[in-house]
Amino acid sequence: xxxxxxxxxxxxxxxxxxxxxxxxxxxxxxxxxxxxxxxxxxxxxxxxxxxxxxxxxxxxxxxxxxxxxxxxxxxxxxxxxxxxxxxxxxxxxxxxxxxxxxxxxxxxxxxxxxxxxxxxxxxxxxxxxxxxxxxxxxxxxxxxxxxxxxxxxxxxxxxxxxxxxxxxxxxxxxxxxxxxxxxxxxxxxxxxxxxxxxxxxxxxxxxxxxxxxxxxxxxxxxxxxxxxxxxxxxxxxxx
Numbered sequence: 250x251x252x253x254x255x256x257x258x259x260x261x262x263x264x265x266x267x268x269x270x271x272x273x274x275x276x277x278x279x280x281x282x283x284x285x286x287x288x289x290x291x292x293x294x295x296x297x298x299x300x301x302x303x304x305x306x307x308x309x310x311x312x313x314x315x316x317x318x319x320x321x322x323x324x325x326x327x328x329x330x331x332x333x334x335x336x337x338x339x340x341x342x343x344x345x346x347x348x349x350x351x352x353x354x355x356x357x358x359x360x361x362x363x364x365x366x367x368x369x370x371x372x373x374x375x376x377x378x379x380x381x382x383x384x385x386x387x388x389x390x391x392x393x394x395x396x397x398x399x400x401x402x403x404x405x406x407x408x409x410x411x412x413x414x415x416x417x418x419x420x421x422x423x424x425x426x427x428x429x430x431x432x433x434x435x436x437x438x439x440x441x442x443x444x445x446x447x448x449x450x451x452x453x454x455x456x457x458x459x460x461x462x463x464x465x466x467x468x469x470x471x472x473x474x475x476x477x478x479x480x481x482x483x484x485x486x487x488x
Contacts, residue, residue: 253473260469267465268458283461284320288313290472297475304348305475311341335400342407349414349434352427358417365420369413380405383449405445412438429474436467 263286270279291309294301315337323330358366384401415434419427440463447456 252476256473256476257469260465264462264465268461271458281320284316286465287316287468290468294472294475302348302351304344304351307344308341308348311337311344315341331397332400335404339400339404339407342404342411345434346407346411346414349411349418349430352418352422353414354421358421362417362420365417369416373409373413376409377402377405380445383445404441408438408441426474426477429470429477433467433470433474436463436470438467440464440467 263282267279267282270276270282287309291313294305294309315334318330318334318337323334381402384398411434415431419431421427440460443456443460443463447453447460
């Protein structure tokens, strides 16, 4: 069994434990375990042997800051913690976008995949339009209501850009390593979109669980992408 497969199985077990803990009333333990997942992965990546990507290091670092603030400092009555957490996540996604862009040749994209680019651009505009109209009518309990809307818009924008560019990266490179990266970005973005639905449309706990599961799978696939050695890269998607 490959390292990637072992890691995915371990992640599935952790996800199951976190969800079951919450179901059976141990919500504080479940919440803290959930927040520790990315920081622990960050430590694994920092101490992993071999070459490392500076953009991935910064992604893990910034996301870890957001998770640790949520765990140790977050206070719903203090707006500063909302901004600190969400800006940390936005910066983290910015560095993940830079990592994805590093594998793209835009000259080739515009020459060979212009149709895909236009379709993704239109889809991205529609998704952003949908979320703007979803969040716009909401009056947040903050004196900086406009600032909150800006943060929410930039957050959603970063997710849409990440999702679109990761797909272009996959069709451009067409190897399993980048398929895993695209699936990772898709699951991470989709988990965030589900969470937005949970916060602003329907506070159904099932949506919260779905968001958690998709996010864990997404981050797990990101780390699996990292574990794929150059010699394992192939044009075949069946390997």
